Amino acid sequence: xxxxxxxxxxxxxxxxxxLTINCTYTATGYPSLFWYVQYPGEGLQLLLxxxxxxxxxxxxxxxxxxxxxxxxxHLEKGSVQVSDSAVYFCAPQGSARQLTFGSGTQLTxxx
Amino acid sequence: xxxxxxxxxxxxKTRGQHVTLRCSPxxxxxxxxxxxxxxxxxxxxxxxxxxxxxxxxGNFPDRFSARQFPNYSSELNVNALxxxxxxxxxxxxxxxxGRFGGYTFGSGTRLTxx
Numbered sequence: 114x115x116x117x118x119x120x121x122x123x124x125x126x127x128x129x130x131x132l133t134i135n136c137t138y139t140a141t142g143y144p145s146l147f148w149y150v151q152y153p154g155e156g157l158q159l160l161l162x163x164x165x166x167x168x169x170x171x172x173x174x175x176x177x178x179x180x181x182x183x184x185x186x187h188l189e190k191g192s193v194q195v196s197d198s199a200v201y202f203c204a205p206q207g208s209a210r211q212l213t214f215g216s217g218t219q220l221t222x223x224x
Numbered sequence: 225x226x227x228x229x230x231x232x233x234x235x236x237k238t239r240g241q242h243v244t245l246r247c248s249p250x251x252x253x254x255x256x257x258x259x260x261x262x263x264x265x266x267x268x269x270x271x272x273x274x275x276x277x278x279x280x281x282g283n284f285p286d287r288f289s290a291r292q293f294p295n296y297s298s299e300l301n302v303n304a305l306x307x308x309x310x311x312x313x314x315x316x317x318x319x320x321x322g323r324f325g326g327y328t329f330g331s332g333t334r335l336t337x338x
Contacts, residue, residue: 147326149329156314156329157316202266209272211280212259212327213269214266217266
């Protein structure tokens with residue numbers, strides 16, 4: 114089955130800093146790749162996605178590029194805000210369309 | 225439009241009891257998946273249903289079962305509850321089994337087993 118390795122947290126940044134959260138995966142074939150975000154006390158929200166190699170997903174200033182060669186899908190944002198504080202999950206999609214989540218990366222942005 | 229709705233939002237059960245969790249997908253979505261999220265961890269896949277048929281099952285014991293109804297709503301049942309079943313149970317719906325659009329998650333049911 115699929116597996117995911119995410120950058121361990123917690124990550125603490127100052128407002129307007131640059132963010133990178135690394136994600137590498139193992140999977141059969143070429144799965145769709147997703148980043149989900151979970152705010153405190155809430156369920157998961159889809160942040161962005163990429164469905165084939167070299168696709169770039171983007172949303173709310175966040176970006177991630179599907180790198181087939183390195184089996185990676187790193188999340189980046191040029192300038193984080195306090196409101197970005199949350200837990201971020203990388204998730205490839207399996208052959209049965211199920212999502213395999215990483216352990217999550219806790220991000221705290223300080224004003 | 226209503227999102228994915230789950231009920232109840234919280235419940236407390238005693239070891240050995242049975243629990244039923246409910247999920248209503250977004251209108252028009254025919255796929256429902258269930259995930260278990262233990263505190264501090266990522267969600268783990270339990271089941272996926274599409275068009276009322278089971279399409280995938282994760283590595284969970286037979287105490288866990290689910291079904292999908294003609295209106296595409298779903299129930300997750302857990303028998304003989306253990307303390308380790310305490311978790312946030314998330315339901316997710318999709319119109320294409322998540323292939324291109326991903327899944328929309330509900331806010332979850334927080335189950336505490338004492």
